[in-house]
Amino acid sequence: MASINDNFLKLKAGYLFPEIGRRVAAYAEANPDKASQLIRCGIGDVTEPLPLAVREAMHKAVDELGCRDTFRGYGPEQGYDFLRKAVADNAYAGLDISADDIFVSDGSKCDTGNILDIFGKGNTIAITDPVYPVYVDTNVMIGNTGEADESGRYEGLVYLECNAENNFVPAIPEEKVDIVYLCYPNNPTGASATREQLQAWVDYALKNDTIILYDAAYEAFIQDPDVPKSIYEIEGAKNCALEFRSFSKNGGFTGVRCGYIVIPETVTGTSSTGEKVAIKKLWSRRTSTKFNGASYPVQRGAEAVYSEEGKKQVQELITHYMGNAKLLREACTEIGLKVFGGENAPYVWVACPEGVTSWDMFDKMLEEANVVITPGSGFGAAGEGYFRISAFNSRANVEEVCRRLKTHLA
Amino acid sequence: MASINDNFLKLKAGYLFPEIGRRVAAYAEANPDKASQLIRCGIGDVTEPLPLAVREAMHKAVDELGCRDTFRGYGPEQGYDFLRKAVADNAYAGLDISADDIFVSDGSKCDTGNILDIFGKGNTIAITDPVYPVYVDTNVMIGNTGEADESGRYEGLVYLECNAENNFVPAIPEEKVDIVYLCYPNNPTGASATREQLQAWVDYALKNDTIILYDAAYEAFIQDPDVPKSIYEIEGAKNCALEFRSFSKNGGFTGVRCGYIVIPETVTGTSSTGEKVAIKKLWSRRTSTKFNGASYPVQRGAEAVYSEEGKKQVQELITHYMGNAKLLREACTEIGLKVFGGENAPYVWVACPEGVTSWDMFDKMLEEANVVITPGSGFGAAGEGYFRISAFNSRANVEEVCRRLKTHLA
Incomplete structure (x- = not known):
């Protein structure tokens, strides 16, 4: 049974x-x-x-698949080097993120859900309220919560209230949490977080050994030059934060499907015996075993987002x-x-x-x-x-x- | 921490x-x-x-994305109706499988790993030996096993030996297992299973309330008209089996990425309170929450596999x-x-x-x-x-x- x-x-x-x-x-x-x-x-x-440059790159890639000499079958599960390098060089120029830190996927929704595979049970997990529902539901599904109450809040999650008073950026909690989801520019409130606000979160994370899951799917929409586009603009973030990004909203890829996670080598979790384990190593293994890479023509389309x-x-x-x-x-x-x-x-x-x-x-x-x-x-x-x-x-x-x-x- | x-x-x-x-x-x-x-x-x-018909369909789809009137963003997470219907009508003609039973994905490797999300802990899980390593490793990762012994066998899994004596189709076990992975035509042994052998497995599954995870990724290579191409050719299978298929090996999609799972309404698992729950409902929910559909041009390419x-x-x-x-x-x-x-x-x-x-x-x-x-x-x-x-x-x-x-x- x-x-x-x-x-x-x-x-x-x-x-x-x-x-x-x-x-x-x-x-x-x-x-x-x-x-x-x-x-x-x-x-x-x-x-x-979909931008012309992207379509042209996808057409070219489809044609390559039609010719034995340029045909490509299984690609590297973590993404082709051409795309990982294009992301590192363009989206993270000057931030000391290497191609090897970029893990290409078929979209951020999958990534933000799947990332939970590599974490243990019993972590205290914080989300903002309001929040992108996928963070909550994937935690429910994997067993990180109890039942929901009448307002829809699940037992076991820490809800960080976002409201007009705090400009929809949550206050640093007094309690210790192990994992926190932050999303800026924010879905759904459209709020952005200042450098100082993000620095406070990174300082909190470093002090409490918290991992920040930073969803930056909307970074391309930032107009204010003072608003950070990446968590890695914040001092110390490379020791405590993963960043999720997507081609969905900047390149119009919602139907084409491509995104990535940035995982610096220096972000670690702790095993039950107290050993520090690189999150990057775990995610790479998860990716090798449960994923077969994003579609090749799609990866070529994503690369073209960074062409002139x-x-x-x-x-x-x-x-x-x-x-x-x-x-x-x-x-x-x-x-x-x-x-x-x-x-x-x-x-x-x-x-x-x-x-x-x-x-x-x-x-x-x-x-x-x-x-x-x-x-x-x-x-x-x-x-x-x-x-x-x-x-x-x-x-x-x-x-x-x-x-x-x-x-x-x- | x-x-x-x-x-x-x-x-x-x-x-x-x-x-x-x-x-x-x-x-x-x-x-x-x-x-x-x-x-x-x-x-x-x-x-x-990649077949010309597939490439033409993908080109056309990419062009559609370049025009506002034909642009498509997020598709249905479970796959576009055009593809689900093409699969049901062609791959399952005469087998009473409906479009609604087909769940399109970015490939069978993902599907065979991700399916474990919807099952509970404590199931007795059987795999063949030798076996496609993904079945084993994904069970290890999700906590369904203990440690490996020196031969690489994990505590807690039931290994069904396949050898020259049994023509690489395992004998029906004497013990009761809750979930069994079967793959025919087989990777890696290249063996195929006869109708009688599969009927014995389905009978076993029905008797023991076992779910068969049937991997038919290589069905297109079957030459012998007496060898079943689908588990649903076997009487009773719609009450106990899911079938995994892929466009990777028939259509050459290893780099393009598309596959699907067939889940008839009548396959159920059991909740901790003894309630029968349709696996289809759980997988659909998992798909809505953790996936955003396969790439649109890829789904059009897959559809073209069934054109004349x-x-x-x-x-x-x-x-x-x-x-x-x-x-x-x-x-x-x-x-x-x-x-x-x-x-x-x-x-x-x-x-x-x-x-x-x-x-x-x-x-x-x-x-x-x-x-x-x-x-x-x-x-x-x-x-x-x-x-x-x-x-x-x-x-x-x-x-x-x-x-x-x-x-x-x-």
Whole structure:
């Protein structure tokens, strides 16, 4: 009799986005005349074409696979050297990160979930609230939590509240945690963390032997030159932090799939006998055994993000989406809503009018404005009373959303 | 202080193929004049160009991503309907498997490792010996075993010996196991299982509430019309078996990355409270939370494997590799070696001459014939005294390998 992993039964009914999908589908079915008017600003999914440089590189790679002399089968599980080197040289120029520290994958969602494979049981794990739900659910699934309470908070996790008072960067906890997830620029709040705030977290981690899992999937959207783009800009981070990055949001790879983790040699965990073990060694072994490398044409596409043309085209995408964010911020502000984020991130985080819940707001926006947003409470108890608007859309759609906001919410 | 997953420390030094790579690199470095003569028949990696139909489909998909109207971002985590349907209609025609039972991934290596996420602790797990090392190592990593003994066998796993006497299909065990991995056509032995043998396993599974993890990655190489291509050809299998398949070996996707698991609704595991839970539901949830779908252009390429042109081109690849297998079988037989496999699988499994170990044979083949094979003992204790030759190569290389076998081993 095969037993199942009972931890799965602790998971709440739906991962946030499937639940949104369900409500939208139900509305569209009940109101077929409105279905074509729906504008989706819910899930943080890019909408603009894949950059030409990326497509050209992928075409070339596909052609190479058509010729015996240039055919490639299994690649190195950790990623091709050409891509690892391009990442180290471009994304980490001047930060003393080597190609060998870069582990290429098929995306950050997989990486942030799979990383738990290499950690032991019994770690105290901290997440922010609100938070990207994958961090929570993967900890539930692997058995790092107890049951959820009524607000959806799981026993055993440490929730670090993010709110308007702390600018959505959590205070350093008084207790000791073993692993903490931080994500800046933040999904869902669009907040960014200052150098001083990150330094305080790194100092805390070094003092407490904590590992920081730093999700920098949105770093490309940072406009303010004083905001750090990588945790490795912070003194000491190479001894305590892993960094997750993705080509999804800068290069438009949400359907193409490529990301990576940076793991400096100097980040260690502790075995049950007290031995220090390099996280990099464990992750490399995990990768060799459970992964077979990202698709070759995809890795060539990712490499092209760093070509001269690629950089220019990515910058145009960023400029486009951040222009959207600005319009959305302005429209929400104009109708009297309190707005956060959207300045160094593609997400605008908006406080619901007094007394309106996040899901109320979701339903109202869906039914009255025919705009799909994401309810803040879907990201955690502390997200209640907020909603997230994604700036990933065409300009025309964003302008229309702004008009509808003014019509239906003013 | 972050604790690590101590189970990783139980793993033997090297996954088999990295160790082979190390020895080959050392030899090539010490003998630079021989390096260019090396022929690799070790790792089971395809060598022939990706079929034209696949490349055309991938080109088209990349172009679609370049246009806003046809751009696709995040796809369904479980795979696009077009591919799930193509698989169900083609690979499972007449077997009552629906598109909804197909879960598309980035490859079978990932799937066979990741599937363990959804099972509980304390299951009795059986593997064959010899075996594809990933089944073993992923069980070690997740904590389903104790330490390894000197022969490399891990405490807690049930090893089902496969040898010449049982035609490399294990006898039904007397004890009860909860999960069993079966792989036919087999990697590494090249053996195939008859309908009667598989029926006996399914009957055993139904009687003991065992789940069969059936790896059919090599089904396309089956030549004998009486050999089952899918476990679902066996009565009762839909109540006890998952099937893993891949586009790696038929379509030449080892570098492109695509595979899938088939999970009928009727396969269940048991929760700690005795509740029957559909494995399909658990895997779907795992997929939604920890995966973001295989790359869109890759899924379009996989779909093209089932087009009229695609089928023809795949058949040509199969014919090519099976022609290689025939030559290798004949050459080994001619020099007096006892040969298995290679008739319904792309692997030829050869008994070493009396008294010669697998790694001795590996070194001899490397140093004298400059041919890289895989030592049988690398696949488990029962593989000692055998070696595997892969038929994945160009015809010219295979002919040269045959000549060298006759020169150096006759």
